[in-house]
Amino acid sequence: MKVYIYKLFERFWHWSQAILIFLLFITGFEIHSTYNLMGYELAVKVHNATAWVFLVLIVFAIFWHFTTGEWKQYIPTTKFLKAQFNYYITGIFKGASHPTKKLVYNKFNPLQRIIYLGLKILVIPVQLISGFLYLYFNYPLKGFELQSLELVAIIHTLGAFMLLAFVIAHIYLTTTGHKPLSSMKAMITGWEEMDEESAAELVTSQLEEVLLKTKKEVKTKTNKEALIHKAYADAGEKTGANEAKRDTRFKNAISKSGAGYFCISKEGIYRDVNDAWVALYKYDSQDEIIGKHYRLSRTREDFKELEASAEKVLNGQTINHGEVKRICKDGSEGYHTLTMSPVRINDEITGFEGFIIDTTAKRLAERELLKKQLRENDSKN
Amino acid sequence: MHQRLLLLFLAFIIPFVSFSDEKQSENKISPEERIEVINYIWKADRKTTPVADHSSFPQLQKEFATAHDVTAACISCHTERDKEIMQTNHWMWERTEEIEGKGKVALGKKNILNNFCTGVSGSEATCTRCHIGYGYADKTFDFSNPLNVDCLICHDNSDTYKKKKGGAGYPDESVDLNYVAQNVGKPGRINCGVCHFWGGGGNNVKHGDLEVALLDSRRDVDVHMAIDGEDMSCVDCHITENHQMAGKLYALSSENKNRATCTHCHTDAPHADNLLNEHFRRVACQTCHIPTYAKVNGTKMIWDWSTAGRLDEEGHELHENDADGNHNYLSIKGTFVYDDHVTPEYYWFNGIAGHQLMTDKIDTIPVQMNSLDGSYLDKGNNQRSKEPSKIWPVKAHRGKQIYDPVNNTLIQPKLWSKEKGDSAYWKDFDWHLASKAGMEYIGLPYSGEYDFVETEMYWPLNHMVSPKEQSLTCKDCHTRNNGRLAQLDDFYLPGRDRNKTADFAGIGIVFIAILGVLIHGSLRILFRKKANH
Secondary structure (H helix, E strand, O other): OEEEOOOHHHHHHHHHHHHHHHHHHHHHHHHOOOOOOOOHHHHHHHHHHHHHHHHHHHHHHHHHHHHHOHHHHHOOOOOOHHHHHHHHHHHHHHOOOOOOOOEOOEOOOHHHHHHHHHHHHHHHHHHHHHHHHHHHOOOOOOOOOOOOOHHHHHHHHHHHHHHHHHHHHHHHHHHHOOOOOHHHHHHHHOEEEOOHHHHHHHHHHHHHHHHHHHHHHHHHOOOHHHHHHHHHHHHHHHOOHHHHOOOHHHHHHHHHHOOEEEEEEOOOEEEEEOHHHHHHOOOOOHHHOOOOEHHHHOOHHHHHHHHHHHHHHHOOOOEEEEEEEEEOOOOOEEEEEEEEEEEEEOOEEEEEEEEEEEOHHHHHHHHHHHHHHHHHHHHHO | OHHHHHHHHHHHHHHHHHHHHHHHHHHOOOHHHOOOOOOOOOHHHOOOOOOOOHHHOHHHOOOOOOHHHHHHHHHHHOOOHHHHHOOOHHHHOOEEEEEOOOEEEEEOOOOOOOOOOOOOOOOHHHHHHHOOEOOOOOOOOOOOOHHHEOOHHHHEOOOOOOEOOOOOOOEOOOOOHHHHHOOEOOOOHHHHHHHHOOOOOOOOOOOOOOOHHHHHOOOOOOOOOOOOOOOOOHHHHOOEEOOEEOOOOOOOOOOOOOOOOOHHHHOOOOOOOHHHHHHOOOEOHHHHHOOOEOOOOOEEEEEEHHHOOOEOOOOOEOEEEOOOOOEEEEOOOEEEEEEOOEOOEEEEEOOOEEEOOOOOOOOOOOEEOEEEOOOOOOOOOOOOOOOOOEEEEEEEEEEEEEEEOOOOEEOOOOOOOOOOOOOOHHHHOOHHHHHHHHHHHHOOOOOOOOEEEEEEEEEEOOOOOOOHHHOOOHHHHOOOOOOOOOOOOOOOOOOOOOOHHHHHHHHHHHHHHHHHHHHHHHHHHHHHHHHHO
16 A cells, blocks of 8 residues: 655655765765766866755755754654664564554654764765865865865765765665565655555554644634635645645545545534545445435444534534444444544534544454454463 | 768868868967967067168178177167166176075075086186176176177077177177177077077076977977967067066076066966866966976986096097987086976975075085975965965976085086186096185185085976866876875875775775675575565
8 A cells, every 4th residue: 555655845855865965976986086987077077066956955955844844753762763673683584564653753763763863964964064165175275274185085085985885775775665666666756655554554643643733723723714724735735635636546545544524514414525435434425425414324322422522522622533433334334533623604613524534454453363362262272 | 871971071071170270370379269368469469560670770880899899889879778787687697585594695697506517606708608798707707897798699680699609708700790780689589598498508408398499399399489379489478678587597596576477468267167277276387287398309307427527548528328319428517317208296386495505504415406495384374475385397407416525515616617727627527626626716615525415406397388288187186196296295185195094994884884785685585585485
């Protein structure tokens, strides 16, 4: 299953940086007289021009990291660090699964966090600073001056070797994803292939993120309609829906992962549902459900609980439900988690709406596991 | 097929190309070919002002009894010019210069020792063939008499004037003074070259970049003086005002002043490429643009006086030549090594030179006859040089000279005399007598003992500028081994230098990364196969 992880700018930034660093390697080691390739003069010129382009790209990247909050991805953590390390040392050979899952604000594993942070605040700044000193303070002249290029050159060369070692390991580690090329494809298209469970967790976390944000704003703001639109847009962006509108795979992904939307009037009549909701409840189209009462979404005994929740929401609360059981059109059962928040028009609550995230697969898996354990216990006894 | 088409194309094109080449050499440098220059008018653009016809002047038609009469005739019209010329280095053979640690010193051919024929003292009558005067036979010469000035040596345009060998600067008897006096004008290359090409006793002996081939050379020898180029004369660059010439020689001068520079015409940012212009801050133009010197005839690289004096069985002097026809042994001078197409040596230079004076004690071996001041860290904070030191191409001339091991000074031997028995080494071959006579003549002590000591002299190169296609490229210096600047190791040069420890560590890290990837990857493949079975 594929999930949208890397946004357009992120991918542009990554590959531009990759090309620039590659160019800097090729030309830099020629300047270092490691080999003769394009000629010394051309190598120097390309190296210098590339350095400037790199600087501009970094300025944009810094801006992006801080405006999107993506910088948080790089906050180092020791949690699971050892597990991740052990995974690479032993687990990977035994076919164990990755010890950490990608989540919205945790798309890097703890090792990645530390290494990437090291690159961002140490190696690349050192290379940039030493590089520009090399370039513009290369002759001992008046004003700010270097007494010799030697120290700068040594630092710059060492940095280049470190970066080269990183690139080698980095490229190799891209093959340790779901499939050998999954990570590479993800960095190209934005969509990463992963197992169902990881995908569900990631999408859930993506939606939760949006809902949490919306929830916070619900408490402080009054223009609910605009808020809902914004939440929509945010969810669309987070899950890659906006970019994926042209991409039918997204629809499958979002429906399979369980992100359905519903809007119900205070009388309890479905006003709107999205395709994902329709698919989850196994209806053939929205028309079959819009205008009907939400009673038919639950078993009789479960409906009371839902009704109680609905009442709370109609009184202004927002509710984050645990797992509930739904009754589909054909009478079959399914499981999902649920959020509900009130819909206000002119300060009057006219209904409630929310997202549902399918957890049936997980539930079934758990059930299978339980059965297995029971069987094992039986056979032991 | 493509090749055939190309050949066909070339066959059509070549006749046109070669034709246009011919045309260019006829017209000298065409306006399209010109580079941007300042302070210079291209020859083709100059308005030739009519020059006075000296042959029509009655002053120059009367019979001249002596060369002094010619001078009198010249200054009868060109009044005051005698006073100008008599203040110049060409006349005085000395100038007051400050030498670091030695204060103000009168420096010049009069009193300084060089690494070739040593010095003029005691041998003036032959050496002053290159003095712009008449009668400089010894130290009693009257430098204040205007009639002693030789105007013709510089202003002869007839190419028939020459000075007599051993004649203390007087013209040869064969010279028709009237003819020469009626054919005077601006100095051409031959006027300067007669001394500056043949100094040191033969063509190109001293400079290495100034020699007779420049009278008739092509652009690949010297872009400025080439007859198929601008055909410039010496004074086009060594601009002269009131007989004071721009430019100097660090064999005889010390201070950073009155230098003829490339930037006078070419500016200090003549390249389209900024990267090249940036080099000018620490690299002299000459370094890249004079890739080799002595491009036609050989120049003297080594002169060992200590072997002089060997005679044949009958007591005659020996003359031995090398394969190129250059002397490699002369009884009067010792052993030489010539070389042509020489790669310069490179030194930091800030325009200030030091000198080993006759009175100086020897404190370094080889003795530095002159020394070029400068280093990488010299950024022009030296008070007498505002500019940072630059890398210069230099002809280093090495030798062995006679010195006094007791007084620990160099010796000025008396070399030349008309006759034997006058203590002159070139006649009597007796170093002791020559030293005694020479040192007595200049009033300096001689212990009676002599020996030979290694000496070095440095000649910054300025001429024989090559066409730009032949100038040095990056890799001539920015290369790991055997680059042009391999010896100039007081600074970090990209492409040449590296820190071995840092490189070792860096390569080690990369190697470990590759090794790790290979092992890890192989293990993964191995375990997957196992799992599949």
